[in-house]
Amino acid sequence: MIDLTVTPWREAAACLEVQNEVSFFPDKEDLGGIAKAKAVCATCPVADACLNWAIETNQTEGIWGGCTPKDRRKVRRRWLEIRKAS
Numbered sequence: 001m002i003d004l005t006v007t008p009w010r011e012a013a014a015c016l017e018v019q020n021e022v023s024f025f026p027d028k029e030d031l032g033g034i035a036k037a038k039a040v041c042a043t044c045p046v047a048d049a050c051l052n053w054a055i056e057t058n059q060t061e062g063i064w065g066g067c068t069p070k071d072r073r074k075v076r077r078r079w080l081e082i083r084k085a086s
Contacts, residue, residue, distance in 0.1 A: 007053055014044035025062040035066060041066030055079055
């Protein structure tokens with residue numbers, strides 16, 4: 001289990017308000033569940049920090065910052081390319 005308490009941005013996350021109503025770890029076939037999670041992320045004031053954290057820590061499951069694992073793989077590839085070029 002990942003310790004999310006070390007991330008101060010998490011205290012402002014919109015998902016905390018709906019965590020019993022929306023799953024942020026839906027099955028990849030659950031398009032409705034994915035859409036619900038992404039809708040919450042779209043209103044979140046810390047979605048960018050959440051996504052950055054998920055990419056930096058290589059989260060392979062769940063919706064983070066409004067992105068599915070597939071979305072994050074694309075972003076992470078670009079992120080790694082930029083880091084290599086620096």
